[in-house]
Amino acid sequence: MEGSMKAVVKTQPGPGAEMKEVEIPKPGPNQVLVKVKTTSICGSDYHIYSWNKWAENNVNIPQIMGHELAGDVVEVGENVSLVKVGDFVSAETHIICGHCYQCKTGQYHICVNTKILGVHTDGVFADYAVVDASNIWKNDSSILPEYASIQEPLGNAIDTIRAGNVSAKNILITGAGPAGLLSIPVAKAFGASQVIVSEPNDYRRELSKEIGADHVINPIEESLEDLVNDTTGGIGVDFVAEMSGNPTAISQGLKQITPGGSMAILGLPAEEVKLDLTEDLIFKGVNLIGITGREMFKTWYIARRLLKENMIDLEPIITHRFPLEDFNKGMELMKSGNCGKIILLP
Ligand SMILES: [Zn+2]
Ligand SMILES: [Zn+2]
Known part of the structure; x- marks a missing residue:
């Protein structure tokens, strides 16, 4: 042409x-x-x-x-x-x-x-x-x-959520940017029982609630650990979908997983991330999964x-x-x- x-x-x-x-x-x-x-x-x-x-x-x-x-x-x-x-x-x-x-x-x-x-x-x-x-x-x-x-x-959201086999499980989504927001209806469609969203931005927290998140939290002002404990009977979440790329969100998210659970990371941290692998991953038998495309x-x-x-x-x-x-x-x-x-x- x-x-x-x-x-x-x-x-x-x-x-x-x-x-x-x-x-x-x-x-x-x-x-x-x-x-x-x-x-x-x-x-x-x-x-x-x-x-x-x-x-x-x-x-x-x-x-x-x-x-x-x-x-x-x-x-x-x-x-x-x-x-x-x-x-x-x-x-x-x-x-x-x-x-x-x-x-x-x-x-x-x-x-x-x-x-x-x-x-x-x-x-x-x-x-x-x-x-x-x-x-x-x-x-x-x-x-x-x-x-x-x-x-x-x-598709990014689908691959991330699919990695957690979320049916009838409690999950945490860290970061409600576009990919995090898309993960909420996907998780619900795949049968997740409770979807918790952790996001500092007020607008995105409000939107998360509107599109079906069961619990939303500003992790800077409130305790994510308390919310996860209260909503999962002290068990912890089965799966974390990390959509923010924020180093604090990644390490905080990892701590909320019940032993034997998993975490898929789509968000791209701009720097190296410090994690307590001994306590938060190895001894808990947590499965950590990278998602691309x-x-x-x-x-x-x-x-x-x-x-x-x-x-x-x-x-x-x-x-x-x-x-x-x-x-x-x-x-x-x-x-x-x-x-x-x-x-x-x-
Ligand atoms: Zn894109
Ligand atoms: Zn090739």
Whole structure:
């Protein structure tokens, strides 16, 4: 497709990004061009926008930002046969090599050569985006574009909660940012008996309550240990989903687990974390699990079922919608923490 489009481009190192008029990208032989209907802001987009250490080490400038999307395929490369013009799609954002040890043993989500859409390649905060055909996920037509766009972070929440086999168990979610918030309805849909949410931000605590958390707590002002004791009959939680990346939350969360329980960590600490492994992990026989991305493509099938069968409601988690031009407003909200998922509309 010839012509130009608007795109949110990271043009220089340091905070911020620019709305620019750029050429519509050409799909390669194994790629497709998607007309973006909806995108959403992810924590990593904010890291790139604010330009933290991780962004500095991973992002090549200039680059179009964003990776969560839903849209229609408008052009396909010459080798592409399974995706067609007109398909309503989203994208798995891990671009994998297919030949490393992990890929060859079916563990695509931890491919050692992973590149990420919108991090290592041009992204989707634009009118159009190029995506590898092998990363395309065909959406069920009954799923709204806004929800379809959120399937990617929803997949993070699904993988984290799934790691805890939470059915009829008491669980603790530390951190109610977008991924933490998405974990609440997922945990409920998977049959968790009590969901406790620990989060310092008032707005996010309130929202957690609204979308189904049984107990919420500000761990800075109140005792998380007391709440866990009171609500679990002194047993402790069976599982902790760590979504904050905050070192204090990680060590505090680990202490709330009953012996034999488990913890899955999705949040990314920016620094090394000090833990009392002897008391809090080894002698308790706790299982600690790292979560990255989504299992390809098992997680996507689960997301589709949860949405298609109305097992989860994403509506209250989408707190803001802006035209793409107003991406700065969305990023400011991400900074303040006073938001759930933010939708950007090209
Ligand atoms: Zn994301
Ligand atoms: Zn690989």
